[in-house]
Amino acid sequence: MPGKVLVLGGAGYVGSHCCRAFSEAGWDVTVFDNLSTGWRDLVRWGKLIEGDLNSPGDIEAAFSAIKPDAVAHFAASTLVGESVTEPGKYYRNNTFTTLNVLDAMQRHNTRAIIFSSTCAIFGHAQTEFLAEDHPKNPINPYGMSKLMVEQMLAGFDHAHGIRSACLRYFNAAGADRQALTGERHACETHLIPLALKGAYDPGYSFTITGTDFDTPDGTALRDYIHVEDLAEAHLLALNALEQGAPSNAFNLGTGRGTSVAEIVDAVERATGRRLPRKIGPRRPGDAARLIAAPGRAKDVLGWTAKRSDVDNIITSALAWHQKDWAQHKEDSLQG
Numbered sequence: 001m002p003g004k005v006l007v008l009g010g011a012g013y014v015g016s017h018c019c020r021a022f023s024e025a026g027w028d029v030t031v032f033d034n035l036s037t038g039w040r041d042l043v044r045w046g047k048l049i050e051g052d053l054n055s056p057g058d059i060e061a062a063f064s065a066i067k068p069d070a071v072a073h074f075a076a077s078t079l080v081g082e083s084v085t086e087p088g089k090y091y092r093n094n095t096f097t098t099l100n101v102l103d104a105m106q107r108h109n110t111r112a113i114i115f116s117s118t119c120a121i122f123g124h125a126q127t128e129f130l131a132e133d134h135p136k137n138p139i140n141p142y143g144m145s146k147l148m149v150e151q152m153l154a155g156f157d158h159a160h161g162i163r164s165a166c167l168r169y170f171n172a173a174g175a176d177r178q179a180l181t182g183e184r185h186a187c188e189t190h191l192i193p194l195a196l197k198g199a200y201d202p203g204y205s206f207t208i209t210g211t212d213f214d215t216p217d218g219t220a221l222r223d224y225i226h227v228e229d230l231a232e233a234h235l236l237a238l239n240a241l242e243q244g245a246p247s248n249a250f251n252l253g254t255g256r257g258t259s260v261a262e263i264v265d266a267v268e269r270a271t272g273r274r275l276p277r278k279i280g281p282r283r284p285g286d287a288a289r290l291i292a293a294p295g296r297a298k299d300v301l302g303w304t305a306k307r308s309d310v311d312n313i314i315t316s317a318l319a320w321h322q323k324d325w326a327q328h329k330e331d332s333l334q335g
């Protein structure tokens, strides 16, 4: 039976899509968010409690008010490059904050948590496809801050019976089929939104960051997974935990690698426009290739990616951005 889920970071990109999936499946959704990179108007499914995970008092107040049956934890600082130059921000806002959450869960006897982990915990790929047991050697503080949380979760399960599902997304992309929510970052660094912006905004100069990777076309390979496929995986994992499933970790991707150059081609196909591009140096902390072996999610959760064809991803992202640019013209097409 769906109960009450407290969604930390639910005003952000992935969290808002998952709120829709939880809510439509009958979960009673409450979002907890400090709106540092999230948006009030993206909280469309469930109510919003404004609060900061750095504050044990804010967390305690939310747990006391809601008494959640489960927690879905999306709140984090998420930029790989920034984590290299500002590691403290990442260990504080990703790792320390999660300890505050686990303390509250223990106090309130909340025994299930879905955690947004990442393929960045693996570091350089040693095999073509990354399965859950691939060695974990993060090459940036972002990945390390998330791996530390995975280890904390194992300890809290062992000691206190808090069961978790660590969902390691590869590259979340695309938008809700009705363009009700989507990706909106005030400081955007992600490939697909920037490539779409480059196709429409003559004032923005899109750059391919790195053409000297050891990949077939020299640009980095990523596994782009539609955010609605991710939302479905979250719902399956949440329901499984609710029904008593043990802690587990799942690599969520398609098993297909797409290069930056192939994304550029797909953006040109979807928009019918040419995308002018510059070639720039690699970003610090970027791996050459990150492609999932998503077998465990299929075997245990019955999940596979259904909407993650690259053209479908770009088309859904385009529909969202066109709507969002029209609504927020001044700030969205600048800088």
Ligand SMILES: NC(=O)c1ccc[n+]([C@@H]2O[C@H](COP(=O)([O-])OP(=O)(O)OC[C@H]3O[C@@H](n4cnc5c(N)ncnc54)[C@H](O)[C@@H]3O)[C@@H](O)[C@H]2O)c1
Residues within 6 Å of the ligand: 008, 009, 010, 011, 012, 013, 014, 015, 032, 033, 034, 035, 036, 037, 038, 039, 051, 052, 053, 054, 073, 074, 075, 076, 077, 078, 093, 097, 116, 117, 118, 119, 168, 169, 170, 171, 172, 173
């Ligand atoms: N987008 C991706 O491709 C991707 C890939 C792998 C993992 N992830 C993980 O998924 C999660 C969601 O990513 P996203 O792209 O939706 O990011 P996002 O920035 O859109 O969402 C993060 C949300 O957390 C909130 N938040 C941040 N710090 C907080 C704090 N201290 N207290 C309360 N709220 C706080 C923000 O305001 C925002 O609403 C993150 O944990 C990220 O590391 C994302």
Ligand SMILES: O=c1ccn([C@@H]2O[C@H](COP(=O)(O)OP(=O)(O)O[C@H]3O[C@H](CO)[C@H](O)[C@H](O)[C@H]3O)[C@@H](O)[C@H]2O)c(=O)[nH]1
Residues within 6 Å of the ligand: 078, 079, 080, 118, 119, 120, 169, 170, 171, 172, 189, 190, 191, 192, 194, 195, 206, 207, 208, 209, 210, 220, 221, 222, 260, 283, 286, 290
């Ligand atoms: O303007 C741009 C932006 C990005 N890229 C390239 O496109 C690829 C994808 O970059 P994104 O920023 O879209 O995604 P990342 O792979 O860097 O990051 C994603 O995956 C990470 C794991 O490695 C983290 O989980 C992170 O939160 C998530 O956004 C990278 O090779 C990047 O260098 C460009 O060429 N030009």
